[in-house]
Amino acid sequence: MTAPRQRLVVVVKGYPRLSETFIAQELRGLELAGLDLVIVSLRHPTDKKRHAVHEEIMADLLYLPEYLHKEPFRVLRGFWAAWRKPGFATTLRGWFSDLRRDPSRNRLRRFGQAAVLVAEWPEDGVWLHAHFIHTPASVADYAARIMRTGWTVSAHAKDIWTSPDWELSGKLDRAKWAVTCTEMGHKHLQSLAADPSRVHLSYHGLNLDRFPPFTDPRLARDGSDPADPVQIVSVGRAVPKKGYDTLLRALALLPADLHWRFTHLGGGAERDSLQALAQSLGIADRVRWQGSVDQAEVLAAYRSSDLFALACRITADGDRDGLPNVLVEAASQGLACVSTNISGIPELFRNDENGWLVPPDDANTLATALKTAITSPDLRQQFGQAAAAQVRSTLDYHRSVDQLVHLFAIEGLNP
Template sequence: MPWAGIGGVEIATLRLVDATRHQIDHVAFCMQDANVAPAFAERGIETVLYQQPVPSLRHFGRFYQQSKLVASKLRDAGADIVHFAEINGAITCGFAAMLAGAKRVSHVRNVYPTRPLWKDWLILRTVQAFIFVSKQARDFSPIPGGKRKARVIYDAVTVPAPNADQQTSAQLRSDLGIPEGAPVVGMVARVNPQKDYPTLAHAAALVLQQRPDTRFLIVGDKSMVDVNRAHYEEVSALLHKLGIASSFVFAGHREDVKPLIGIMDFCVLSTHREGFPLSILETMAQRKPVIATEVGGIPEIIRPGENGYLVPHGDAQALADRILSLINEPALAQRMGQQAAALVQRDYSPEHFAEEIIAVYRSLVPRGVQTAS
């Protein structure tokens, strides 16, 4: 786990463990002070805290010593395979995994448009398998040997039974200060520069001119790591400048995401770049349509007019128009939400996901695997 915060990468990795834990022995390597570490521990997964090595050729001696410490912990864990949650983990700890004698597989969850630095390139060349979360991420990857070693494995979620708990929904609305009957537009994403909250803010200003009763519910970390905390302050300042701050509700990082999605009429995802956002699958599984930026792997799941809409990158007017169309046609939003859930249930099941992940592991260690994540 190469980062300290909790976002899509961390949540997706927790779900990977949940899907495969009956066949694989997992050990979670989390950075010192990582917010995600307790989530592994709560699942009964052995958790090891580590100090992330800093790759450097100029200071190779220091990097080597740092890597030796991680390698020692990997050997103690009995790791046959080290699965890096993102390529940053492969870059920083790939050498340590080599020293430990473990096989190496890396997820690639975002699209990286530029070729890695040559020192990182040297380490990434040693990764034996890459798991891309979308075809777009694979096709546009500059990772050395990435396409030759590539598997595209879509993330997965479970479609829950319809939730008709009106009392819980009413209580959540009350707790969040959302008036009864107000349209709720949701966005499930950490408050981070990648997610392009300024475009959402400008779109919201246009929506509120016609539907001033609308509320925008944001579910995602806004304070646990420095970059998110700083961006939240910037977004808050913009909302106040636009005069719409009172129409936004920032719930922060929450464990009860599903009930929160339940009170949304539909969701948006204004974002600069994505591999294959898990939040879209979660939202669609909850029978909600999604309006999202046409970037990365998003067009691989959203079928415009059927289960949501795609809008051009950074286009606040287009985003506002689509938001208003679903607010003004609730029956259409409901119908698209049902189609969204049907698609998730058919094509993105946890069982199929687990089979594909295990197949990658077995291709590296045919005799059986005892895996450290």
């Protein structure tokens, strides 16, 4: 007799998204491990490009109403279906308690989306998992409580550090387990959980098949030749936590006779203001803004560059990166990296051993590190190779996929 079909329902904030390659590669990894997925997205895609991995993912897609007022009949059908479920009354009381602490339109939207998910629950769906412990986990939590089914969550960076402790504690207590991808985030979530053993550390790592070793020799540029400047690259959204304003100010502090070019890959709301800043600093002619690109173009940029730079910071509201995937990608190609010593970045890089780490929001110290890196091609080669070895020995994404498959199997979800 054929075993009944079992489908893992995964709630994400938006799909597909260029900036969340790590989620897409994990979903594809789970599929390759034999799990059958349904992706539930709270938002429709806004990126014009897609990565190759998005084309490989076979999961069905369900888009929930991004704005409840735009699909009123669908939302009403959702609440009618949810009202008939045994857990609706207690979940509604819990939602009112949340609303008193967070009286926001967002709180209403998440409850409405959860109701629609209950009404449109995928056939053969047996388990609910959320990527990010803020809004996707809110939808998953409410839906699971209404249906009285189990759910789990993957927490990452912004979602951990911009969520109030009371909300994190409640979700951690109701979820069967949680995983997170940096030691700093792991310790923080464990401190908020009634049962810390249910919070697991799982570095999401990198699909090394897509980032094979780069064995070509890099040119020994040292910034002395105006006709052959050192090529510096950065990949990331132009948003405050990436620290691109600090990076531009650091570049402007470099000696005038040091020759370099900086290329930024990525979109983001701050691109126009950063371009204006580069102009005011007098370095606009050395800076190229390439815009959003796919993974193949990113890989080509790593291989044609001499140095990767990312000046991550913690913003006023607590937002921050964990261990940025682009740093792992760049390191996998033996590309020397300059970054900051926050969050999970020191979990991969050790200052003056396999990269350069400086305090955030310190343009002067960052400029000193950049000058050393630009003028030291042998050191760049040494650090790049050491970082690549670290990535390939510890951050293969198959490890995290295997860990997740094991955790799901405990809940009865088997390939």
